[in-house]
Amino acid sequence: MTPERIARLRGVLDRRQPDLTVVTDFVHKQRNLSAIVRNCDAVGVAQMHAVVGDEDYTAFRGTAMGSHTWVDVIRHSCAGDALAGLRSEGFQTVAAHLDDSAEDYRSVDYTRPTALVLGAERRGLSAVAAAQVDQCVTIPMVGMVESFNVSVAAGIILAEAQRQRQEAGMYDRPRLDRDIYERTYFEWGHSSVAEFCRERGLAYPSLNEEGEIDCPSDWYASVRRGEAPLSGAENG
Template identity: 45%
Template sequence: MTPARLAKYKATLASRQLDLTIITDQVNKAQNIAALVRTCDAVGIHNAHVVAAKGKAGAHKGTALGSQQWVNVVAHEHIDSALNTARQKGMQIVSAHFSDQAVDYRTLDYTQPTALILGAEMHGVSPTAVKASDHQVVIPMLGMVQSFNVSAAAAIILLEVQRQRELNGHYEIPQLVGKEYDQTLFRWSHPKVADFCHRLKIDYPAMDTDGSIINLNLWHASALQDQSLRVLLPN
């Protein structure tokens, strides 16, 4: 790994926002999930929550693998589980939902801990999620069409979130620190070794300041028992 690559990882992790997330409410198109995860990465979201469409539990497992390397995607079978996660973290819950109570998305304060709910393509945000929301927002539109694709709507709203947080200095104060930072940096730097550790349920090895694994030779014995890692380690 080059020094520039390691520096990019560290700079990206330094701006990750633990108090900002999205909740997809039964979004059922894989390409939209992929686009949403890419947008999360772009605005510094560390964890995204995906609620399965009815009858499709686990359907998006493996979706947008390139983006999921950089964003933790947490799967939920029911919206209540995702909502409870947001509430436990003290987040305001904001639904992208057209209603009489909805306000212009630009009027909210997104410097507060925030979970943005995005609904399914045909049905929108579910009644359960709407009821649980602190705010409902819409994107003002001037044309005949009165709704954006879910991934486009998310990008528009989240760029406003990013703008507000940048002005407030949120990205200048690292939120991802300690063990979670170290483990994430290791996963990004050595994804195959991290996967090996997950499968064996063992801790990650230590990593040096230049991104290399400390005492790599000690891993030979374990790696040689696993064909997938033979190409990783020197003979």
């Protein structure tokens, strides 16, 4: 990799926010899902969650592969499972949802571990999701329509989260777990080799300071001999 490429990848990873995420609750339109993934990447969200059926998710991945390179999208079949898991990890769950108790989206403290929950444009949140979120927020509007497009709403709220986190210095130092950081760096820089390793259950080879595979001919020879380390072998 060129020095410029290395600097770009590391610069992005240095600003990833492991405690900021998005949950889409049966947002079926592929263009909306893809736009939300791009919004996530833009503000440093490393992983988002999509509650969607198998068929819709397969079609979505087919249209958003470029965005998926940079944001890990986890699929769930039930909003309850996704939200319960995040709440057990200490995330506050904030839904963009028209509700009598909803507050201005800017009133939320997004420097806390936060999951932004978004429902489909017409039906909003499912009953399961609405029952589990901690807080509902709205974006003040002065026109005739009641709400923004879901991907636009996501961008507006995530931009506020980014503003708050920047003021708090949360983008000033790497915050990803070190193993996740280095694994992601390898996958971004060497996607074909990463896929090769995943298909065969191999550990990723080490990289040198130039971001290239260290002694690649030796590593490939060890693969052919069946002597390359297996994924997870260091853990037993």
